[in-house]
Amino acid sequence: xxxxxxxxxxxxxxxxxxxxxxxxxxxxxxxxxxxxxxxxxxxxxxxxxxxxxxxxxxxxxxxxxxxxxxxxxxxxxxxxxxxxxxxxxxxxxxxxxxxxxxxxxxxxxx
Amino acid sequence: xxxxxxxxxxxxxxxxxxxxxxxxxxxxxxxxxxxxxxxxxxxxxxxxxxxxxxxxxxxxxxxxxxxxxxxxxxxxxxxxxxxxxxxxxxxxxxxxxxxxxxxxxxxxxxxxx
Numbered sequence: 001x002x003x004x005x006x007x008x009x010x011x012x013x014x015x016x017x018x019x020x021x022x023x024x025x026x027x028x029x030x031x032x033x034x035x036x037x038x039x040x041x042x043x044x045x046x047x048x049x050x051x052x053x054x055x056x057x058x059x060x061x062x063x064x065x066x067x068x069x070x071x072x073x074x075x076x077x078x079x080x081x082x083x084x085x086x087x088x089x090x091x092x093x094x095x096x097x098x099x100x101x102x103x104x105x106x107x108x109x110x
Numbered sequence: 111x112x113x114x115x116x117x118x119x120x121x122x123x124x125x126x127x128x129x130x131x132x133x134x135x136x137x138x139x140x141x142x143x144x145x146x147x148x149x150x151x152x153x154x155x156x157x158x159x160x161x162x163x164x165x166x167x168x169x170x171x172x173x174x175x176x177x178x179x180x181x182x183x184x185x186x187x188x189x190x191x192x193x194x195x196x197x198x199x200x201x202x203x204x205x206x207x208x209x210x211x212x213x214x215x216x217x218x219x220x221x222x223x
Contacts, residue, residue, distance in 0.1 A: 006152075032210050043114075043201055043214035044153070089153060096141065096205075097166060098212055102152030 003027050004092050006101035014109050019077040021104050023090035026071065030092040030099075035064060035075045038087045038103070047088075048075070080108045112137065114204050114215035115184075122221045129189040129196070131218045135204030142185040143203040143212055144177060153201065159185060192222045 005024045013019045021035075031052040036044035050057040050064045050073070057064050063076045077084055087103045115134040123129050135142050144156040155169040159179035170177065174192075179185040189196055199219050203212040 034211060036214070041217075041219075043116075043216045046211055046213060049211060093210070096158060097155070098143065098203075099155065100145070100153040 002102075003030075004090060004099045004101040006088075006090060006104050008104050009102070010105040010107070012107045012109060013080045015082060016079045019075075019080045019084065019106055019108070021075040021077075021088050021090075021106065023073045023075075023101055024071060025073075025092045025099075027092070027094065027099075028068075028071065029094045032093040033064070033066060033073050034091040034093070034098075035062075036089045036091065036100075037084075038089060044089055077106075080106075082108045082110050084108050114139075114202055114213055116200075116202050116215035116218050118218060119216060120219045120221070122223060123192045124223055125193060126191050129192050129220055129222075131187040131189075131200050131202075131220070132184040133187070133202030133204075133215060134184040135202075136213055139204035139206050139213075141205045141207070141212075142179050143205075144185075144187050145201045145203065145214075147199045147201065147217075149198070156187070189220070192220070194222050196220060197222045 003026050034049040035047040037047050038044040048059050048062045066073045085108045087105045089103045090101045142159045145153045157170050157177045158166040174190045176188045199217045201217045203214045205212045
């Protein structure tokens with residue numbers, strides 16, 4: 001049973017525009033949410049996180065939004081850069097367990 | 111400040127052989143997680159360990175797979191009698207004693223021929 005879902009396998013965005021990656025979850029007990037970025041043949045790299053007590057967290061070009069009532073979070077990247085092209089995984093945590101989505105492949109077109 | 115170290119990065123095994131994947135967590139981290147990524151799929155949780163203890167192995171296949179995290183030395187994921195379906199990328203992650211973020215290693219790519 002997939003508790004964390006990323007329904008868009010891929011996304012293409014023009015350089016300089018905003019990239020919006022979406023993630024849905026089913027377990028209301030999740031209290032911490034994370035985004036990871038992964039290049040081919042490398043391990044996932046932690047990008048940004050948000051606690052369930054917040055609805056927004058910003059770090060430079062990256063902002064994560066959390067809508068607990070909809071059990072939805074999103075990652076906004078603005079402006080998008082070609083180096084942002086990668087697979088992005090969202091993850092949700094309850095205690096010491098982390099559940100990952102299937103990833104969204106972002107392509108930023110120069 | 112070394113990150114999570116995994117070795118080998120690439121491993122080729124014939125069907126029926128054993129594969130051992132090693133993971134040294136980040137300094138100061140006492141929690142280790144193993145995930146598997148099959149081709150064209152996401153990250154699937156396998157096992158969560160603390161020093162000398164398996165906390166959650168609900169994602170581990172019931173047969174042929176085992177994991178340990180001894181008091182001294184790296185965590186080891188062991189796959190006995192490998193089959194072609196075991197070919198995947200295996201990622202280890204670690205976190206400190208009160209985890210809210212886990213940090214991944216570079217991965218170990220297992221190919222079974």
